[in-house]
Amino acid sequence: MTALEAVAAVGAGALAAGSVCVAWRPLLPLALPTQALGIVLIAVSGVAVLGGAEPLGRGFTDRATPAFGVDGLSGFFLAALALVAVPSLLYARGYLAGSARSRAIAGLTGAFLAALVGVLCARDVLSFLAFWELMTLVPAAAILVGRQSRSVRRAVYVYLSVTHLGGAGVWISLLVLAHHGALAHPGALAQAGAQTQTVVALTALVGFGTKAGLMPMHSWLPRAHPVAPSHVSALMSGMMIKVALYGLIRVLFTWLGAPPLWLGILVVAIGVLSSLGGVVYAIVQHELKRLLAFHSIENVGIVALGLGASLLFAHAHEPRWASVAFAAALLHTLNHAVFKALLFLGAGAFERATHTLELDRLGGLLRRMPWTGWSFLVGAAAIAGVPPLNGFASEWLTLQALVHLTAAKLPTALTGALAAAGLASTAALALFCFAKVTGLVLLGRPRRDETAAAVESPVSMRAGMAVLAVACVVLGAVPALIVPTLAGLHPGAEPVARGTSVRLPGTGALPSLPLLVALTLLVSVLLVARRAGASGRSVVWACGQRLVPALAWTSAGFTKPLRLVLEPALRPQRFAAVRVRDGVVQEVEYHAHVPHLFDTAIYRPAVRLSLRGAAVARRLQSGNLRAYVVYLLLLVLLSLLLARTGALG
Amino acid sequence: MSATTAVAACVQLVGGVALAPLLPGLVQHLKGRLQGRRGPSPLQPYRELRRLWRKSVVDPEGTTALFKAAPSVVAASAGLALLLLPVGGVGPDWSLGHDALVLVGLFALARFALAVSAWDTGSGFGLMAVSRELTLAVFAEGLLLLVIALAVLPVESTDLRALTAAASGSAIWSHPFHWCGAVAFALVVLVETGRQPVDNPDTHLELTMIHEGPLLEYAGRDLALLQWAAAARHWIVLVLAADLFLPHGGSFAVQLVELALEVVALCGALALVETWQAKLRILWVPRLLGAGGALALIGFVSFFIGGRL
Numbered sequence: 001m002t003a004l005e006a007v008a009a010v011g012a013g014a015l016a017a018g019s020v021c022v023a024w025r026p027l028l029p030l031a032l033p034t035q036a037l038g039i040v041l042i043a044v045s046g047v048a049v050l051g052g053a054e055p056l057g058r059g060f061t062d063r064a065t066p067a068f069g070v071d072g073l074s075g076f077f078l079a080a081l082a083l084v085a086v087p088s089l090l091y092a093r094g095y096l097a098g099s100a101r102s103r104a105i106a107g108l109t110g111a112f113l114a115a116l117v118g119v120l121c122a123r124d125v126l127s128f129l130a131f132w133e134l135m136t137l138v139p140a141a142a143i144l145v146g147r148q149s150r151s152v153r154r155a156v157y158v159y160l161s162v163t164h165l166g167g168a169g170v171w172i173s174l175l176v177l178a179h180h181g182a183l184a185h186p187g188a189l190a191q192a193g194a195q196t197q198t199v200v201a202l203t204a205l206v207g208f209g210t211k212a213g214l215m216p217m218h219s220w221l222p223r224a225h226p227v228a229p230s231h232v233s234a235l236m237s238g239m240m241i242k243v244a245l246y247g248l249i250r251v252l253f254t255w256l257g258a259p260p261l262w263l264g265i266l267v268v269a270i271g272v273l274s275s276l277g278g279v280v281y282a283i284v285q286h287e288l289k290r291l292l293a294f295h296s297i298e299n300v301g302i303v304a305l306g307l308g309a310s311l312l313f314a315h316a317h318e319p320r321w322a323s324v325a326f327a328a329a330l331l332h333t334l335n336h337a338v339f340k341a342l343l344f345l346g347a348g349a350f351e352r353a354t355h356t357l358e359l360d361r362l363g364g365l366l367r368r369m370p371w372t373g374w375s376f377l378v379g380a381a382a383i384a385g386v387p388p389l390n391g392f393a394s395e396w397l398t399l400q401a402l403v404h405l406t407a408a409k410l411p412t413a414l415t416g417a418l419a420a421a422g423l424a425s426t427a428a429l430a431l432f433c434f435a436k437v438t439g440l441v442l443l444g445r446p447r448r449d450e451t452a453a454a455v456e457s458p459v460s461m462r463a464g465m466a467v468l469a470v471a472c473v474v475l476g477a478v479p480a481l482i483v484p485t486l487a488g489l490h491p492g493a494e495p496v497a498r499g500t501s502v503r504l505p506g507t508g509a510l511p512s513l514p515l516l517v518a519l520t521l522l523v524s525v526l527l528v529a530r531r532a533g534a535s536g537r538s539v540v541w542a543c544g545q546r547l548v549p550a551l552a553w554t555s556a557g558f559t560k561p562l563r564l565v566l567e568p569a570l571r572p573q574r575f576a577a578v579r580v581r582d583g584v585v586q587e588v589e590y591h592a593h594v595p596h597l598f599d600t601a602i603y604r605p606a607v608r609l610s611l612r613g614a615a616v617a618r619r620l621q622s623g624n625l626r627a628y629v630v631y632l633l634l635l636v637l638l639s640l641l642l643a644r645t646g647a648l649g
Numbered sequence: 650m651s652a653t654t655a656v657a658a659c660v661q662l663v664g665g666v667a668l669a670p671l672l673p674g675l676v677q678h679l680k681g682r683l684q685g686r687r688g689p690s691p692l693q694p695y696r697e698l699r700r701l702w703r704k705s706v707v708d709p710e711g712t713t714a715l716f717k718a719a720p721s722v723v724a725a726s727a728g729l730a731l732l733l734l735p736v737g738g739v740g741p742d743w744s745l746g747h748d749a750l751v752l753v754g755l756f757a758l759a760r761f762a763l764a765v766s767a768w769d770t771g772s773g774f775g776l777m778a779v780s781r782e783l784t785l786a787v788f789a790e791g792l793l794l795l796v797i798a799l800a801v802l803p804v805e806s807t808d809l810r811a812l813t814a815a816a817s818g819s820a821i822w823s824h825p826f827h828w829c830g831a832v833a834f835a836l837v838v839l840v841e842t843g844r845q846p847v848d849n850p851d852t853h854l855e856l857t858m859i860h861e862g863p864l865l866e867y868a869g870r871d872l873a874l875l876q877w878a879a880a881a882r883h884w885i886v887l888v889l890a891a892d893l894f895l896p897h898g899g900s901f902a903v904q905l906v907e908l909a910l911e912v913v914a915l916c917g918a919l920a921l922v923e924t925w926q927a928k929l930r931i932l933w934v935p936r937l938l939g940a941g942g943a944l945a946l947i948g949f950v951s952f953f954i955g956g957r958l
Binding site: 364366367377381384392399400406407409410413414416417421422423424425427428429431432435436438440443444445501505508511514515519522523526527529533534535536537540542547551553557558559560561562564565 | 708713717744770781869870932
């Protein structure tokens with residue numbers, strides 16, 4: 001056992017100890033720090049492997065014996081996991097203090113982290129699948145422990161059923177791969193024929209895509225993520241769906257062999273659907289955590305765009321751009337993990353302080369909760385894709401990959417151009433959405449007394465969020481330091497130059513650090529020039545009247561123009577009733593909401609159909625003994641008949 | 650630094666910072682003439698900037714640091730965009746690169762800052778205008794990326810210098826994709842400069858305004874910065890149009906003269922469109938941009954059918 005392997009093993013031990021020690025009450029304060037220590041140690045070994053050390057432990061095996069190890073790709077995801085998990089655990093210390101179920105939730109958080117690490121380090125099919133299922137079940141338990149209500153139980157039921165139905169795809173694809181011995185020998189599937197390759201690719205897309213929240217398999221995500229305790233939401237949105245992407249990357253890039261053209265186009269198409277669909281439905285949400293959950297769908301879609309572009313470049317024999325697109329996808333995975341965790345933690349802090357997450361009831365929190373507010377603002381600007389923060393860096397890289405697809409033949413080129421336009425619109429929509437969120441939550445006047453009385457969160461929660469906000473800025477400033485490493489993880493990698501700017505041939509370069517410096521300098525000079533002049537105060541102009549909370553703009557009002565433009569696609573439902581007595585309007589009642597078309601058009605009919613099918617099948621189960629005897633008789637007769645015709649061999 | 654790049658750097662800075670206010674002034678002047686009025690002097694924006702710079706800034710009650718910072722962020726992002734944009738095909742190295750997509754990102758930063766400042770005041774006028782601007786931006790950005798993808802086709806690079814070089818000469822005009830890109834980009838120019846039929850820069854009437862809305866709460870130096878940034882936006886978009894989609898070629902000096910003439914001609918074109926077009930219903934603008942997108946796609950396909958350059 002090498003020293004690094006020992007570090008990883010100690011880390012795993014600490015993680016397990018941190019999860020188990022909640023059982024004994026005096027050890028409770030040690031639980032979260034021990035878990036954090038464990039995850040840091042595991043990440044250290046992961047980063048070492050990523051930085052060029054030999055892979056730890058075993059390699060992938062097709063046998064059914066448990067095997068664990070860490071290679072570069074696992075190392076990257078472990079590092080991302082630690083970057084999200086440590087601030088989340090720090091935050092959980094304050095967040096869980098005083099809550100009734102803090103012991104159970106702290107233990108489940110550790111178990112959840114262990115399951116994520118297990119999936120990333122598993123090197124055989126059975127351990128992978130075992131940890132995969134644990135990763136699904138543990139957060140469900142954490143949700144149920146944290147909140148008890150009918151609607152939450154319903155959300156968990158939908159989460160478990162959808163992810164398990166879709167999860168069958170993971171089992172099929174991995175077992176087929178293991179059957180052909182393709183896990184240990186990545187070329188082996190090519191000999192099994194194109195049909196097997198198609199089956200593996202499609203089942204993996206459905207299986208891992210369901211868990212990653214790719215549209216149209218996303219239905220569970222906006223239900224389950226909002227109801228979890230905030231730090232668990234952060235881990236679910238930040239890392240769990242990324243671990244699903246890790247599985248998808250393994251299958252599509254390592255084990256599948258040379259990708260066919262249709263696969264790349266399909267992945268890009270799913271990416272466009274998820275990113276546009278996710279952000280459009282995010283904009284019309286009125287509840288903060290649900291809105292953030294829809295944004296996770298959007299960002300997973302952006303990652304899928306990078307992955308699809310990489311597959312298309314690999315098909316077109318462009319290894320350099322294939323690895324750049326791959327790096328773009330991984331960088332966005334990391335960036336999204338950081339800012340989405342930050343936003344979920346911020347949402348939890350706001351909920352704790354104001355007891356609501358309804359956007360139209362918040363407001364003015366930047367003054368009342370400055371630490372949380374400013375951290376949240378950084379996260380909002382990052383997810384809006386504004387330079388010089390990290391969201392822009394990875395979206396720029398993804399856009400470059402898509403635009404450069406136009407060098408290939410027409411189908412690929414057209415896919416690239418349309419996807420680039422889709423991604424640009426997605427970015428504009430995300431900016432729209434987070435301008436709205438920033439305004440409604442942080443700015444203006446509080447819309448309720450309870451919001452006005454909000455106080456800042458405890459130190460540990462603030463620290464957790466501040467760390468992530470700093471990470472957003474740093475990752476935005478120096479993407480060029482990690483992009484070459486990430487590009488090196490692509491199976492057919494070509495080296496990319498390292499430096500302070502991302503300089504790729506065929507681009508005008510993304511000098512993120514100089515941009516950050518120049519922008520900061522210019523803004524400060526202009527601010528000084530502004531301050532040098534005279535200044536005064538005044539009230540906001542509202543046609544001569546005072547700007548009272550009743551005049552404040554709502555979430556629905558701000559997005560109205562967009563809803564009107566997108567009406568043919570969104571199909572909003574409106575209900576208006578006017579009660580008139582003696583020619584005078586007494587009361588106006590108005591409701592409007594945007595139904596989730598995937599639910600009404602795909603999921604609900606599917607559920608109805610399967611319930612009807614089940615009702616038909618139930619008739620077979622009459623409970624009548626004579627009917628069962630007839631079934632047996634028919635079965636025997638059928639077998640005899642088949643044996644007679646030779647169909648049974 | 651050679652003499653050419655030194656001159657280019659001067660044109661970039663002097664042109665962008667000092668000459669930019671001339672462009673909206675020129676459009677207003679020409680529009681007045683076309684409508685049979687005398688029109689304001691082309692120098693009017695300079696007078697307004699001077700007046701505003703002397704006046705005091707006003708912070709509405711209840712606003713935060715975001716309101717104060719927004720004009721500086723908007724002006725700074727316009728300033729950085731000026732440094733990215735090559736003139737006459739030459740771009741001095743400010744170590745900021747010359748990437749077209751970074752330029753798009755800087756525009757997004759300005760939009761975000763202004764939208765947040767409107768929420769900070771909570772004023773209905775600002776928010777109404779911002780929500781419209783952000784709605785249009787969704788479609789304008791998609792179209793802009795399609796146009797960039799078209800411009801990238803012959804060179805396979807998003808470097809603005811390479812794109813300018815690829816669009817020079819007369820050979821490219823025999824390819825229909827270039828024409829389609831030029832027409833589609835004209836629509837982007839209308840949206841980004843906030844001109845009729847998309848926006849009406851002459852009015853503060855809440856029914857029509859987009860760009861003016863969030864500016865209502867600003868005064869003094871803040872307003873001066875925002876108005877300068879709007880003028881710089883005219884400069885950037887028009888120079889980009891001339892670089893990517895108008896005829897140019899020859900030596901650096903010739904290209905500079907061509908650039909100056911083309912920017913003035915584009916100002917004339919904007920004035921003409923404003924005179925002859927009424928403002929479009931806001932909800933119809935996305936359809937207009939969609940038509941531009943369809944045209945860009947036709948151009949895109951024609952490039953592959955007609956054979957590569």
